[in-house]
Amino acid sequence: MRPVTLAVVVLVPASLALAVAFGSVDLAPSQLGDALLGRGDEIVREIVWGVRAPRALAGFACGALLALAGTLLQVLLRNPLADPAILGVSGGAAAGALAAMLAGAAAAAVNVSALAGGSVAAGAVFAFSLGRSGWNPYRVLLTGVALASGFGALVGLMLAIAPSSQVQGMLFWLLGDLSPAGDPTAALLALAVCSALAFSQSAALDVLILGEDKARALGVAVARLQSLAFGCATLATVAAVLLGGTIGFVGLVVPHLLRLSGVHRHAALLPLAACLGGSLLALADTLARTIAAPAELPVGVLTAMIGVPVLLLLLARLR
Amino acid sequence: MLRTSRLALSAGGRELVRRLDLSLAPGECWSLLGRNGAGKTSLILALAGLRAPQSGAVALDGVPLPAIGRRELARRIAVLLQDEDSDFWGSVLDYVMLGRFPRSKSAWSRDGEGAALARRWLAELDLADRETQAYRTLSGGERQRARIAQVLVQDADILLLDEPLQHLDLRHQAQVMGTLSACAAGGKTVLAALHEPGHAARHCGFSVLLYDAGRASLGRSSDMLTQANLEALYQCRLEAAGAWSFLPS
Numbered sequence: 386m387r388p389v390t391l392a393v394v395v396l397v398p399a400s401l402a403l404a405v406a407f408g409s410v411d412l413a414p415s416q417l418g419d420a421l422l423g424r425g426d427e428i429v430r431e432i433v434w435g436v437r438a439p440r441a442l443a444g445f446a447c448g449a450l451l452a453l454a455g456t457l458l459q460v461l462l463r464n465p466l467a468d469p470a471i472l473g474v475s476g477g478a479a480a481g482a483l484a485a486m487l488a489g490a491a492a493a494a495v496n497v498s499a500l501a502g503g504s505v506a507a508g509a510v511f512a513f514s515l516g517r518s519g520w521n522p523y524r525v526l527l528t529g530v531a532l533a534s535g536f537g538a539l540v541g542l543m544l545a546i547a548p549s550s551q552v553q554g555m556l557f558w559l560l561g562d563l564s565p566a567g568d569p570t571a572a573l574l575a576l577a578v579c580s581a582l583a584f585s586q587s588a589a590l591d592v593l594i595l596g597e598d599k600a601r602a603l604g605v606a607v608a609r610l611q612s613l614a615f616g617c618a619t620l621a622t623v624a625a626v627l628l629g630g631t632i633g634f635v636g637l638v639v640p641h642l643l644r645l646s647g648v649h650r651h652a653a654l655l656p657l658a659a660c661l662g663g664s665l666l667a668l669a670d671t672l673a674r675t676i677a678a679p680a681e682l683p684v685g686v687l688t689a690m691i692g693v694p695v696l697l698l699l700l701a702r703l704r
Numbered sequence: 705m706l707r708t709s710r711l712a713l714s715a716g717g718r719e720l721v722r723r724l725d726l727s728l729a730p731g732e733c734w735s736l737l738g739r740n741g742a743g744k745t746s747l748i749l750a751l752a753g754l755r756a757p758q759s760g761a762v763a764l765d766g767v768p769l770p771a772i773g774r775r776e777l778a779r780r781i782a783v784l785l786q787d788e789d790s791d792f793w794g795s796v797l798d799y800v801m802l803g804r805f806p807r808s809k810s811a812w813s814r815d816g817e818g819a820a821l822a823r824r825w826l827a828e829l830d831l832a833d834r835e836t837q838a839y840r841t842l843s844g845g846e847r848q849r850a851r852i853a854q855v856l857v858q859d860a861d862i863l864l865l866d867e868p869l870q871h872l873d874l875r876h877q878a879q880v881m882g883t884l885s886a887c888a889a890g891g892k893t894v895l896a897a898l899h900e901p902g903h904a905a906r907h908c909g910f911s912v913l914l915y916d917a918g919r920a921s922l923g924r925s926s927d928m929l930t931q932a933n934l935e936a937l938y939q940c941r942l943e944a945a946g947a948w949s950f951l952p953s
Contacts, residue, residue, distance in 0.1 A: 606774050649793035
């Protein structure tokens with residue numbers, strides 16, 4: 386087993402364990418152990434099973450979905466800068482969510498509105514990019530970037546006119562925040578579906594790196610593969626954004642970290658990206674919850690603060 | 705048997721091929737000659753089923769190409785494209801093994817036969833010691849040979865090659881032409897777009913000459929590759945270069 390594979394395999398349980406062990410309330414190891422076994426104090430059990438475990442899983446699911454989407458988009462768009470935000474889906478979801486917040490809607494309605502915004506953006510990208518001869522990656526890129534900046538303007542306008550009491554909540558949403566995440570079941574389900582679909586196409590994705598014509602010549606149904614992978618990336622992005630807002634950097638950096646460590650086959654890259662993205666976000670969220678406890682920082686800030694130096698360090702070492 | 709009937713191709717409003725009837729049979733090695741922009745690449749893409757023709761059809765053993773599934777077609781026809789925008793990060797062997805995609809059963813089954821074939825072709829093309837090297841770090845000519853090895857491990861009956869000799873030095877030009885004509889002698893069908901009539905005359909029994917404005921002529925290389933034909937084809941005067949014309953023996 387490669388060292389990087391081993392590291393990621395160890396990191397997954399370690400990050401989830403840390404996310405459950407630490408929080409704004411200090412728990413002794415014996416209390417933790419009892420609670421995990423379903424014994425001991427009821428409040429401690431509720432903290433561990435009712436609060437921290439779902440939050441850890443939500444962070445993991447969110448990070449894994451973003452990393453998976455980023456990996457797929459970087460191949461599909463043949464662009465190393467591609468990340469989940471490039472589809473405009475995050476921007477659409479942000480505009481939807483903020484509009485609902487501005488209207489004073491409840492949390493559930495904010496999610497529905499975010500889903501609607503994200504779907505509008507995804508629909509537009511699909512409509513403009515899917516021609517008779519298949520997908521046009523340049524159109525995906527241009528449509529996505531145009532939509533993202535359009536939604537960005539709307540978001541800016543809403544921030545400017547929102548009453549100051551609402552602005553902080555909006556900013557947390559935009560920076561990426563897992564505190565309102567709630568039940569991660571739906572996101573974990575989306576993660577299972579997206580991972581399985583993407584993984585089933587891993588050999589074809591390897592061939593797609595050679596270009597569309599060569600992939601066709603080698604027997605890949607390119608348009609079908611692209612539709613499937615774009616669909617997967619969109620679903621993953623929407624599920625992640627609904628859970629944690631627009632968390633940046635995980636989707637961009639995680640695939641590069643793995644590629645720079647020598648992982649390039651998608652059969653390994655996709656599952657490792659999901660695991661690494663998930664663990665990193667679970668860890669970042671643990672830090673976000675504890676670093677200034679009882680206050681919580683938006684986790685998106687931490688992913689950027691950790692991700693930027695890590696990538697720069699790796700780039701410097703591999704020069 | 706790969707056969708075109710009344711094939712017409714055009715690009716950017718220019719007529720490249722008009723009513724071409726071409727039959728490529730097993731055991732035949734064809735060269736495809738023509739000026740830059742004459743339509744050699746377009747013809748190869750159409751023969752491979754990668755571009756739909758303006759009119760006419762290409763059929764493999766009597767079945768029109770669009771009626772054959774992509775994967776099945778890739779087991780029958782292998783194509784070397786002229787360029788490839790490749791960002792491949794893996795080793796040379798990994799790169800060559802991508803040619804096994806149409807023959808792989810699942811992502812998890814180990815393709816021992818394919819790996820043996822890949823090593824054999826890498827050795828034949830002087831790349832045996834580059835197997836574990838990163839593909840990105842190869843020189844232009846080495847990359848070209850790795851690309852040819854990838855086409856060969858596909859193990860298809862029909863090989864279509866767009867400028868297989870580009871970037872290659874004299875030794876490796878002769879090596880690649882020798883390999884291709886050996887494939888044809890072994891029962892495969894080979895068609896290669898070339899710019900060197902000398903290689904075409906020595907290794908290819910048949911030639912297609914693509915003239916301007918959609919005109920083409922085809923036949924045995926010994927009949928086609930005359931000085932008069934080549935002067936008309938390339939639109940320039942030619943003379944025997946004497947002592948400066950070398951072909952590896």
